[in-house]
Amino acid sequence: xxxxxxxxxxxxxxxxxxxxxxxxxxxxxxxxxxxxxxxxxxxxxxxxxxxxxxxxxxxxxxxxxxxxxxxxxxxxxxxxxxxxxxxxxxxxxxxxxxxxxxxxxxxxxxxxxxxxxxxxxxxxxxxxxxxxxxxxxxxxxxxxxxxxxxxxxxxxxxxxxxxxxxxxxxxxxxxxxxxxxxxxxxxxxxxxxxxxxxxxxxx
Numbered sequence: 001x002x003x004x005x006x007x008x009x010x011x012x013x014x015x016x017x018x019x020x021x022x023x024x025x026x027x028x029x030x031x032x033x034x035x036x037x038x039x040x041x042x043x044x045x046x047x048x049x050x051x052x053x054x055x056x057x058x059x060x061x062x063x064x065x066x067x068x069x070x071x072x073x074x075x076x077x078x079x080x081x082x083x084x085x086x087x088x089x090x091x092x093x094x095x096x097x098x099x100x101x102x103x104x105x106x107x108x109x110x111x112x113x114x115x116x117x118x119x120x121x122x123x124x125x126x127x128x129x130x131x132x133x134x135x136x137x138x139x140x141x142x143x144x145x146x147x148x149x150x151x152x153x154x155x156x157x158x159x160x161x162x163x164x165x166x167x168x169x170x171x172x173x174x175x176x177x178x179x180x181x182x183x184x185x186x187x188x189x190x191x192x193x194x195x196x197x198x199x200x201x202x203x
Contacts, residue, residue: 017079019044052145117139
């Protein structure tokens with residue numbers, strides 16, 4: 001079983017608000033994305049080479065689900081911000097067994113040519129106040145990074161602040177040098193990017 005950094009999620013009250021914020025902050029245009037009927041959410045994407053950035057929001061055109069939405073979107077408020085990150089696994093069962101309780105149960109999802117499983121917590125909130133990554137297993141060779149245009153933006157680092165840094169570090173067993181854990185009073189994520197316009201930060 002392997003775990004690989006897959007993507008970063010920016011939550012927003014509306015998809016347009018989130019897209020406008022990311023495009024203005026990074027100086028590039030987002031592309032791709034679509035709707036997730038099972039969660040009544042929709043998204044837009046930005047390729048980052050081996051990763052991608054996702055802006056996600058509640059889809060007002062979707063039927064409200066009977067279960068909590070992923071990324072705790074039912075309780076989201078305030079301006080757009082980086083709220084979550086996602087790790088890709090080649091064995092969802094083993095990844096969940098090795099992860100803290102509360103990472104959720106795998107749901108099978110599809111959009112266009114993409115097929116994947118996503119572990120979604122019963123209450124929509126990932127462990128460590130959402131600082132622990134969501135787990136995804138892509139079930140086809142196709143991955144969003146392969147179809148997104150290269151706009152020259154790369155992730156330099158994702159800094160995760162949390163009061164329980166030591167416990168989070170032990171639970172994660174990180175190997176990607178871009179992921180940095182620091183002690184903080186509360187959970188906060190800061191993503192630093194290298195762009196054609198210089199260094200830019202989303203938090």
